[in-house]
Amino acid sequence: MLKWLYGAAFWLGLKKRFYLGRKVNRANWDPTPGLGLDEVPARLITDSGELKAKDNTLSFWESPVSGSDALERTALAVTADWDRLDAVSVAWVDRAAIEADGIALERTEGKTGVRGLKEAHVEAVRLDGFRLARIASRLAAAVRGNAQVRMLTREDVRGLLQAAVDTRRVEHPQLKSGLKAELRPPS
Numbered sequence: 714m715l716k717w718l719y720g721a722a723f724w725l726g727l728k729k730r731f732y733l734g735r736k737v738n739r740a741n742w743d744p745t746p747g748l749g750l751d752e753v754p755a756r757l758i759t760d761s762g763e764l765k766a767k768d769n770t771l772s773f774w775e776s777p778v779s780g781s782d783a784l785e786r787t788a789l790a791v792t793a794d795w796d797r798l799d800a801v802s803v804a805w806v807d808r809a810a811i812e813a814d815g816i817a818l819e820r821t822e823g824k825t826g827v828r829g830l831k832e833a834h835v836e837a838v839r840l841d842g843f844r845l846a847r848i849a850s851r852l853a854a855a856v857r858g859n860a861q862v863r864m865l866t867r868e869d870v871r872g873l874l875q876a877a878v879d880t881r882r883v884e885h886p887q888l889k890s891g892l893k894a895e896l897r898p899p900s
Contacts, residue, residue, distance in 0.1 A: 730777075730779075731775050731776065731807075732775070732776045732777075732778070732783045732805045733775055733805060733807075733811060733818075733835060734775075734783045734786060734787030734803050735771075735774070735787065735803065735804055735805070735852065736787065736788075736791045736801055736803055737852065737856060738763060739864060741756075741763050742757070742763075742804075742852070742857060742862075743857075744857065750857060751850070751853070757849055758846070764845060764848065764849055764852075766840050766845055769838065769839060769840045769841070770836040770837060770838050771836065771837040771840060771845070772823075772835075772836055773818075773835045773836070774786055774791070774830065774833050774834060774835070775808065775820075775833045775834070776805065776833070779807075781863075783803070783805040784865070786833060787803045787805065788801050788803050788870065788873060789825075789827050789873055789874070789877055789882075790823060790825040790830045790833070791803075791825070792873070792874060793825055793874060793883050793892075794825055794826055794889070795889065795892060796889045796891045797891035797895070798870055798871055798874075798891070798892060800864060800866050800867050801864070801865050802862060802863070802865075803863060803865070804852050804855045804856050804861055805862075806848075806852060806855050810851060811847075811851060814847040814848075814851070816840070816848065817837070818835050818836065818837055818838070819836050820834070821834050821835070821836050822834060826884065827883055828881070828882045828883070829882060830882075871895060874892065874896055875896050878896050878897075878898070878899055879899050879900070880899075881899060885899065
């Protein structure tokens with residue numbers, strides 16, 4: 714589907730906006746005493762693992778629509794491979810803003826059990842400390858502004874995953890045992 718959207722936008726000469734979603738721990742992004750609202754504590758990059766770059770890359774899930782679509786696509790992609798059902802918070806940022814910050818993005822196959830979302834995985838690549846700090850700043854603005862972050866409760870996640878199982882976007886037998894026990898097979 715995303716390939717089709719990219720192709721259609723190219724042929725029609727349209728600039729389609731895309732958004733990049735990422736799982737976050739909401740509490741990690743609260744303002745820190747001694748730092749301004751637009752400043753990001755170094756612990757988000759070093760201690761918490763919130764923005765832990767692996768091989769100088771950082772993972773995102775792309776969505777052609779902001780808001781609930783970006784939230785649900787990211788939450789579904791991330792939680793479908795969990796060992797157990799839990800709440801999740803997701804933040805999303807404008808892809809064009811990330812690219813305008815000089816951050817290169819590459820499409821890679823995502824590690825998710827959700828049909829149709831593997832190709833929605835995007836990596837921020839060739840990251841150094843400065844580029845990672847720019848991403849942190851964008852995510853901080855998204856989370857602290859509350860406009861581009863949402864928390865899904867455990868029950869919300871259950872509903873999202875169950876709908877994906879029912880429509881066979883996620884294969885029930887492929888789920889890890891903890892999730893499999895929480896979700897019913899499709900009828």
